[in-house]
Amino acid sequence: MDSIWLEYGWTLLILIGLEGLLSADNALVMAVIAKHLPEDQKKRAINYGILGAFVFRFGALFAISFIAQVWQVQAIGAAYLIYLGLKHIIVTYFGSEKGNTEAEKENEPAGKGFWPTVAKIGLADLAFAIDSILAAVALALALPDSPLPEFGGMDGAKFIVIVLAGIAGLILIKFAATWFVKLLEVRPGLETVAYMIVAWVGVKLAIITLSHDKVGVLPHDFPHSTGWTLFFWGVLLSIAIGGWFLSGKNSTKKED
Numbered sequence: 001m002d003s004i005w006l007e008y009g010w011t012l013l014i015l016i017g018l019e020g021l022l023s024a025d026n027a028l029v030m031a032v033i034a035k036h037l038p039e040d041q042k043k044r045a046i047n048y049g050i051l052g053a054f055v056f057r058f059g060a061l062f063a064i065s066f067i068a069q070v071w072q073v074q075a076i077g078a079a080y081l082i083y084l085g086l087k088h089i090i091v092t093y094f095g096s097e098k099g100n101t102e103a104e105k106e107n108e109p110a111g112k113g114f115w116p117t118v119a120k121i122g123l124a125d126l127a128f129a130i131d132s133i134l135a136a137v138a139l140a141l142a143l144p145d146s147p148l149p150e151f152g153g154m155d156g157a158k159f160i161v162i163v164l165a166g167i168a169g170l171i172l173i174k175f176a177a178t179w180f181v182k183l184l185e186v187r188p189g190l191e192t193v194a195y196m197i198v199a200w201v202g203v204k205l206a207i208i209t210l211s212h213d214k215v216g217v218l219p220h221d222f223p224h225s226t227g228w229t230l231f232f233w234g235v236l237l238s239i240a241i242g243g244w245f246l247s248g249k250n251s252t253k254k255e256d
Contacts, residue, residue: 003020007143007144007160008033008143008146011140011143011161012062012161012164012165013086015095015136015140015162015165016164016165016166016169018135018136018165019132019135019136019165019166019169019172020168020169020172021157021236022128022131022132022135022169022210023132023169023170023176024124024170024171024172024176024180025128025194025197025201026053026124026128026132026173027172027173027176027177027179027256028176028180028190028197029084029121029124029128029194029195029197029198030045030046030049030050030053030121030124030125030177030189030207031046031177031180031181031183031184031194032180032184032194032195033045033049033117033120034046034049034117034121034181035181035184035191036117037114037117040189041114041193042181044114045114045117045118045121046121046177046178046181048118048122049054049118049121049122049124049177050120050127050170050173050177051112052121052122052125052126053128053129053170053173054170055127055133056122056129057129057133057166057169057170058084058166059129059152060129060130060132060133061133061159061162061163061166071212071214071215073130074130074134074205074208074209074212075205075206075209077126077127077130077202077205078127078202078203078204078205078206078208078209078250079201079202079206080123080124080127080202081124081127081128081131081199081201081205082199082200082206083202083204084195084198084199084202085195085196085197085198085199085200085202086193087197088192088195089192089195089196089199092192099256123248124198127202127205128201129203130205131201131204132152132169133162133166134144134163134205135207136161136162136166137154137162140154140158140159140161140162140188143155143157143158144146146158148160174243187244187247188247189243189246190243190244190247192242192243192247193215193239193243193244193247196239196242196243197239197240198237200235200236200239201236204223204232207222207223207228208223211223
């Protein structure tokens with residue numbers, strides 16, 4: 001029995017680390033989406049975003065069986081994240097051909113207003129919540145059954161592990177969002193890196209969708225295979241590390 005709880009402990013630590021990475025991505029996206037707003041509205045929008053992350057992730061906990069079974073929910077989350085990422089990259093690198101100057105790019109998002117920005121953050125939160133819960137469930141379901149009664153349609157101990165990891169991720173979002181807002185002022189090039197990560201997480205959700213039993217394009221166990229897992233995190237870390245070194249610092253910030 002002790003070995004079971006030891007296995008649960010190690011899995012919880014791994015899940016907290018995983019949720020921390022996903023929370024960092026989520027927080028970075030919130031900071032990027034809200035960055036065009038005035039300072040007071042930016043803080044409010046991010047606070048709403050953090051609240052939305054709490055609501056969606058806790059909601060997802062109690063809809064685990066629904067999210068895991070309905071592939072359309074996963075597909076919508078994947079499509080939104082891929083759209084969000086690719087749209088920014090295309091506009092950034094190919095939009096200049098339509099005559100957009102850097103000044104126009106700065107002014108263009110301002111017309112979106114406060115509440116549309118909050119809504120956009122909310123949609124991103126929802127997609128990240130789906131990915132976060134699916135990742136946690138995938139690891140937790142591999143654990144042996146415990147003596148605890150079932151809750152939320154799954155083993156009680158597995159459910160507790162997922163809840164604790166989710167709470168840890170939400171705490172990290174709170175601190176990471178504020179830090180990323182300040183970081184983007186120093187390294188504005190990280191905005192594109194953030195959207196590349198968003199698109200890549202969307203690809204991960206798409207892989208999960210394609211391997212769903214009712215879709216069957218990919219083998220059921222492919223999203224949780226060692227090869228795909230190593231490839232996904234390898235690409236994600238390459239984007240993050242490469243983007244950090246290539247983003248450069250904002251030289252004008254020091255002059256202000």
